[in-house]
Amino acid sequence: MKKKRIAIMTLRVGAGHVKASEAIQRALEDGGDQLEVRAMDVAEFCRPWFHWLYVQSYWLMLRHAPGMWRKLFERRQEKQHRATAPEWLFRRGCAPLYRELRNFAPHLVVATEIGAAEVAALAKRGGWITSPIQAVQTDFHTEPPWVQEEVDVFCVGSGEARTQLVQWGVLPGRIRICGIPVDPAFALPFDRDDLRRALGLDRQRPVVLVMGGGMGPVPLDRIVTDLQSCESPLQVLAVAGHDHAVKNKLDLMRGKVALDIHTFGWTDNVPELMAASDLLITKPGGVTIAESLAAGLPMILTHPIPGPEERHAQYLARHGVAVLADPEENIGPITNELLSCRDKLREMKRRAHELSRPDATHTIAQIGRAMLEREDSIELLPVPYTRSGDSAYLM
Numbered sequence: 001m002k003k004k005r006i007a008i009m010t011l012r013v014g015a016g017h018v019k020a021s022e023a024i025q026r027a028l029e030d031g032g033d034q035l036e037v038r039a040m041d042v043a044e045f046c047r048p049w050f051h052w053l054y055v056q057s058y059w060l061m062l063r064h065a066p067g068m069w070r071k072l073f074e075r076r077q078e079k080q081h082r083a084t085a086p087e088w089l090f091r092r093g094c095a096p097l098y099r100e101l102r103n104f105a106p107h108l109v110v111a112t113e114i115g116a117a118e119v120a121a122l123a124k125r126g127g128w129i130t131s132p133i134q135a136v137q138t139d140f141h142t143e144p145p146w147v148q149e150e151v152d153v154f155c156v157g158s159g160e161a162r163t164q165l166v167q168w169g170v171l172p173g174r175i176r177i178c179g180i181p182v183d184p185a186f187a188l189p190f191d192r193d194d195l196r197r198a199l200g201l202d203r204q205r206p207v208v209l210v211m212g213g214g215m216g217p218v219p220l221d222r223i224v225t226d227l228q229s230c231e232s233p234l235q236v237l238a239v240a241g242h243d244h245a246v247k248n249k250l251d252l253m254r255g256k257v258a259l260d261i262h263t264f265g266w267t268d269n270v271p272e273l274m275a276a277s278d279l280l281i282t283k284p285g286g287v288t289i290a291e292s293l294a295a296g297l298p299m300i301l302t303h304p305i306p307g308p309e310e311r312h313a314q315y316l317a318r319h320g321v322a323v324l325a326d327p328e329e330n331i332g333p334i335t336n337e338l339l340s341c342r343d344k345l346r347e348m349k350r351r352a353h354e355l356s357r358p359d360a361t362h363t364i365a366q367i368g369r370a371m372l373e374r375e376d377s378i379e380l381l382p383v384p385y386t387r388s389g390d391s392a393y394l395m
Contacts, residue, residue, distance in 0.1 A: 003036045004372050007106040009116040011042040013055055015241065016287030017113040020138050020181045024110060027181075027365035035372075038104060042116050045100055050093025054085055054115065066306050073307035080144040080168060084115055090122050098128045108372055110134045110364075112181075114145055121148035132371050136364055137161060138180050138286040141311045144168055153371065155364050157286065160315070178364050179357025180290035183271065187294040187358035190275035199262065199276055201235050206339050209237045209277040209297075211270075211288065212246065218283050218303045221249040228258050229332030232339050235260045237273050242266050271295065278345065279338060281331065284312035284322075293321065293356035298348035300334055303327045321352040 006028060010021045021039050028037050043051055061069040076084075091098075101109075101123050108131050109124075111117035123129045132152040142161040146154065147168045154170060155178040156162050162175045196203045208227065212218035220238055227234055236259050240247035250263040267273070274280065274295040282288055284301045289312060292299055299322035301313045316322035323338065325331050338345060357363075 003034055004107045005104060006035060006037045006108045006110060006368065006372075007101060007104060008037065008039045008110045008112065009042065009120055010039070010111070011055070011113040011115045011119075012044075013058060013113065013115075014285065016138055016285050017116075019183070019287050020112045020136065021110075023181045023183050023361045024112065024136065024364055024368075026183075027361045028368060031365060031369060038106075040097065040100065042094060042097060042113075042119055045097035046094050047092070047096065050089065053089065054093065062305060070306035076144060082144055082147055084118060084145045087122065090119055091126070094119050094122075098123050098126070102128045105129070106131050108132055108134060108368055110136060110368060111151075112136045112138060114143060117146055117148060117151065121150040124150040134364075134368055134371060136178075136181060138290075139308050139312065140180070140286065140315045141308065143308075153367060155367060157290070157360075158315070176363075176367060178367070179360030180286055181361040181364050182287060182291045182294055182358070184358060184361060185271040186274065186291045187356070188271065188275070190272065192276060195272055195276040199237075199272075201262070201276065202260075205235050205260075206232050206279070207235045207237060207277045208335060208339075209239070209273055209280045209282075211239045211280065211282040212241060212243065220246050221253065223281060223302070223331055224250065224253060224259065224261065225257060226330045226332045227335060229330060230336040230339065232336065233260075234335075234339075235262070237262050237264070237277060239264045239267060239270070239273065279335065281325075281335070284309045284316065286312060289316060289322075290356070290360070293352045294358040296349045296353045296356070298322070298338065298345050298352065300325050300331065300338070302331060316355075319351060319355050321348050321355055 008021045008025055010017045012018055025037050025039055028035055109120045111120045117135045120133050133150055134153050135146060135151045136155045137157055140158040142164050147170055154165055154175045156175060157180045159177055162177055165175055166172055193203050201207060210220055210223055212220050220240060224236055224238055238250050238261060240250060247265050254261045274297050277297060280292050280297045281300045283303045301322050302325040304310045304313050313324050317324050323334060325334050
């Protein structure tokens with residue numbers, strides 16, 4: 001039997017989208033050897049000037065003008081723009097990717113990032129591909145540019161996201177509430193005592209995991225310093241990811257603060273770190289908080305990116321699985337209050353398990369396989385497409 005080809009498209013504007021793509025790829029490949037699955041990062045195939053205009057401009061706004069990004073995001077929601085950038089920018093800037101897609105000739109395209117979904121839709125509109133498109137969202141809420149008439153199935157993270165898409169004209173039958181795709185390892189029943197022993201941790205003292213996420217500057221060193229005000233003798237697991245400067249700062253703090261600090265750079269052992277912890281302090285990136293929900297780990301959320309992550313924080317606080325911390329306040333007292341109230345932590349953990357969808361990745365992979373096997377294509381809902389003139393700003 002000839003192998004079916006699947007292209008998983010993402011855009012590396014943060015680690016979460018890439019992690020989601022990798023989890024989906026593993027789930028698809030685990031389902032049998034009759035699939036050829038290829039991950040395609042738009043950033044690796046686009047022209048350099050496109051990367052600067054589309055990706056770097058976004059990063060610059062987040063770092064230096066977050067208020068501007070908030071206004072642009074809110075305007076996009078209010079005006080229901082169906083594009084994050086002019087169509088010509090995608091067509092010219094992503095021409096190498098379109099050629100790569102044509103040569104690969106996928107039987108299915110899975111898009112895990114909003115810009116990647118727009119690129120996939122334009123590829124189909126322009127005749128570079130003819131395959132169905134499965135849009136996989138990594139947030140609990142959605143945005144109007146996801147609504148592309150070329151998308152066949154939308155896999156969303158929550159009922160709220162489904163409601164938004166329906167309001168914007170997507171047929172309910174094209175939407176599946178799957179949850180956010182994460183590695184199934186986050187839901188495994190680890191033995192906490194064994195994990196703590198392996199990590200060199202005291203099994204009786206509380207453990208706090210501190211993470212900065214893959215996007216936006218988060219002062220992990222300041223957060224760790226603030227934790228000294230806790231009355232409990234904390235053990236801190238601090239994950240700096242690819243931020244080597246922050247990792248060096250954290251390493252220098254060891255022995256100089258009244259905390260037992262264990263520092264990590266980029267690590268694949270986050271499921272184990274979450275399972276060993278009592279509490280997570282993090283920015284509310286979609287994939288990170290979905291991983292925490294799968295692990296049943298209560299959260300303190302801080303330093304959200306304006307727009308989507310602020311909505312994540314409100315969503316989780318409303319469901320009782322997280323506490324919000326103002327970026328300017330000392331996070332130590334909030335941590336101390338939670339760790340001192342074991343009943344509240346247990347309730348947050350219970351609610352996290354209720355809210356989590358640890359089988360999301362498997363469900364998304366099953367939908368993808370079903371789309372490959374289906375003979376008749378989904379009837380597409382005609383959705384008015386907002387041309388480039390209606391989207392004058394860049395993401």
